Amino acid sequence: MDMQEDPLRFGLIGTGRIGQVHAASIAANPDTTLAWVADPFVGGAEAVASRHGGRATDSPERLLASGELDAVVVASPTPTHVALIEACLDAGLPVLCEKPIDLDIAKVDALRPKVAASQVPVALGFNQRFDPAFAETRARVAAGEIGEPEHLSIVSRDPGPPPAEYIAVSGGIFRDMTIHDFDMARFFLGDIVEVSATGAQLFDEGAREHGDFDSVVVVLRAASGAIATITNSRRSRIGYDQRLEVVGAEGSLTVSNAPSSLVSVSTARAVEARRPYVEFFLERYATAYAQELAEFVELARGGKSTSPTFEDGRAALVIADAARRSAADGAVVRIDG
Ligand SMILES: NC(=O)c1ccc[n+]([C@@H]2O[C@H](COP(=O)([O-])OP(=O)(O)OC[C@H]3O[C@@H](n4cnc5c(N)ncnc54)[C@H](O)[C@@H]3O)[C@@H](O)[C@H]2O)c1
Known part of the structure; x- marks a missing residue:
């Protein structure tokens, strides 16, 4: 019989939309158990703990100080991420943090040296890398099936716009939504060196009210010379619209909607x-979230892992900021280093 390792004891911080997805993944994975759940809205923490296990608290600090954890998932609102990643590093706890790391690149850069110097792994919640269809496509590109990739085309449209209060604190569509696609562009094409973007307010009052776009198109140039287009909308009447095509010298690979x-x-x-x-991300990426957790477990155990890193999180944010600038003033923005 194989030697079985004990399941990793997880702390979950934040039990909103995505926190509940992570709680379900942790409970379902035989390598993980949910030990502690923290949310200032303690009713949310209690509901998750009673459903998926663990003790509930209103205090992330109490969770981190419990001494009963092997790893942490941070699924609280974006402005809390930097401090919580730092607290996990200080506690020696591997952390899987939701995207984006922060809306302010200066705060990300302030934390960067500490992450780089730490032995404690930090993973970012770019779940789309673990979608079976996208992962297969990337593996087949890497195997040379279509030759060198020349053009990547990503379409991502949400079923409907979020509430105006969400838009108000989201950091804008590029940092909130397109950031997943920026990570996918890097996943397929490597470093991005040039960004141009344009946006429109076509249908969402919330976007109009808060100076955001509800529809955007981005053009990227990779260091390899390949180019990419990203089309995003906050509305799709046909269900969650998530498509991707990679075109190479010898052919193309296409991922259709689910x-x-x-x-x-x-x-x-x-x-x-x-x-x-399918309706939205919970249905479309259910398998991806479970696989994201499985890869993070490998990372936390010190094994070989494909989890996206803090640097991946930073790079996607840099592209998002470049897209914001481009959409605001029409410039083509270069990204250096
Ligand atoms: N990867 C994905 O597919 C995906 C999807 C949705 C959201 N997200 C990201 O996950 C994060 C959470 O988003 P959401 O949609 O679940 O938000 P949400 O508003 O549904 O839930 C956030 C929860 O965090 C709690 N909270 C607030 N302050 C806290 C604190 N200081 N410590 C701990 N908990 C706190 C709130 O009470 C709430 O229960 C955001 O950063 C978002 O960008 C990622």
């Missing part, structure tokens, strides 16, 4: 008609 059902209906009005695509 159907919500394999059933189609044919009538006198339409043939092979299907329901809209």
Whole structure:
């Protein structure tokens, strides 16, 4: 019989939309248990703990000081991430932190040397890297199936805009939403050296009210010479629209949308008609979140891991800031180093 390692004891900080996804992944994975759950809204922490295990507290500090943890997931609002990553490093606890690291690159850069000098691993929640279809596509690109990649095309449209209060503190669409696509562009093409972006306020009052865009198009140039386009919208009437195509010298690889059902209906009005695509990220990326956790467990155990790093989180934020500048003043923005 194989030697089994004890499950890693997790602390979860933040039990909102994405925190609940992580709680379910931790509870479902045989290598992990949920030991502590913290949220200032303690009712949320208690509900998660009673469903998935662990003790509830309103205090992240209490969770970190419990001495009963092997690793932490940070799923609290973005402005809390930098301080919580630092607290995890100080406590010697490997941390998987949600994206973005922060909205302010200066705060990210202030923490950067400490992360680099620490032996404690930090992973970033770029879950899309672990989507089976995207991961397969990247592996097939790397295997040379379509030759050198020349053009990457990413389409990402959310089903509907978030509330105006969310837009107000989101940091804008590039840092909130497109940041996933910036990471995917780096995942496929490596370093990005040039960014141009344009945005529009087409339908969302919240975006208009807070000076944000609800629709954007970004063009990226990679150090390799390859180019990428990203199309984002806060609205999609056909379900969650998540498509990707990589074109190379020898052909292309395409990832289509996930159907919500394999059933189609044919009538006198339409043939092979299907329901809209899956609703949103919880359904589309369910497998990716579970795999993201599994890779982080490898990292926390000191094994070989493909978890995105703090530096990946920083690089995506740098591209997002460049896109903001470009969309504001029309310039093509160079990214150095
Ligand atoms: N990777 C993804 O697919 C994905 C999806 C959604 C959100 N996110 C990111 O996850 C983070 C949380 O987003 P959300 O949509 O779950 O937000 P949310 O508002 O649904 O939940 C946040 C939770 O954190 C709690 N909280 C507030 N201050 C806290 C603190 N100081 N310490 C601990 N908990 C605190 C709130 O009470 C709330 O329960 C954001 O950074 C967001 O960008 C990532």
